[in-house]
Every structure is written in C-alpha cells, then in structure tokens.
Amino acid sequence: LVVFDEELGTGDPPAYMRIFDITDETRPVQAAAYQPPREAPPGVRFGAHQPHEFVGPDNLVYAAWFAGGLRVVDIGNPRRPVEVGRYVPPSRPGRSAPQSNDVFVDPRGLIYLIDRVNGFEILRFTGKPR
Numbered sequence: 001l002v003v004f005d006e007e008l009g010t011g012d013p014p015a016y017m018r019i020f021d022i023t024d025e026t027r028p029v030q031a032a033a034y035q036p037p038r039e040a041p042p043g044v045r046f047g048a049h050q051p052h053e054f055v056g057p058d059n060l061v062y063a064a065w066f067a068g069g070l071r072v073v074d075i076g077n078p079r080r081p082v083e084v085g086r087y088v089p090p091s092r093p094g095r096s097a098p099q100s101n102d103v104f105v106d107p108r109g110l111i112y113l114i115d116r117v118n119g120f121e122i123l124r125f126t127g128k129p130r
Helices: none
Strands: 002-006 017-021 031-033 044-049 060-065 071-072 081-086 098-104 110-115 121-126
Touching: 002 044, 044 098, 060 110
Parallel strands: none
Antiparallel strands: 002 017, 017 031, 044 060, 060 071, 060 098, 071 081, 098 110, 110 121
C-alpha cells in the first residue's frame, strides 16, 4: 500500500511517500518511507502530493512532488524504494520553483503532468525499473 502524507503551507517538514505492508490488513506495518533530497528554495512547497493511482507490473510509482516536479520511484523491493527517474520543470520568470500537482499515466505510457506554474506537459519515461 502506497500512501502520501498530507502537508500544509510550505511543506516543512516535507510530505513523504510511505509504503505499508498490509499482509495482515488489521495490522498495517510501515515498510519504508521515501523522500528525495530537497532541491527547492526555502518557503516553497516541496513534498509528495499526488500519485498516479495505479502501480502496474513494472512496480513504478509516478508522483507529483510540487517543487520536486515529477518523481518516478521503483517499489519492486517495497523496503527499499529507489528513484529511477525525475523531471523538474524549469521555473518561470518571477517564480522561485515549479508546483507540479497532478499526474496521470495512460496505457501507452504517456505521462500527463499538470503544474500550477508551467501548465500542462506530456512526457514519456525512458528509464528502466531497477
């Protein structure tokens, strides 16, 4: 089970992506937490916000991470999530950081990323799961 923390304000402390073992659904146990290094200026939102709501056979989680852009995390080993891809949109003039807040992956593998600062982008993951 993959869960994203909620965050308020600037995300300090930042929101994490957490993975829970629900082998026993009555006793979920956290298996791991994932947070990339903060690469955004102080005072802007940075943290897990919205995942694509389906993890396929490749075990990849696609996640909008506010100022962290898009993160692609391999959860094939749920105790050791690993970032295998990322895309951080450039900042626009007058803005300190992007604000990626929604992501969807279609059956062809196209990634639709919505950013509050940069608008709508269509991407494709060209990396490999580990």
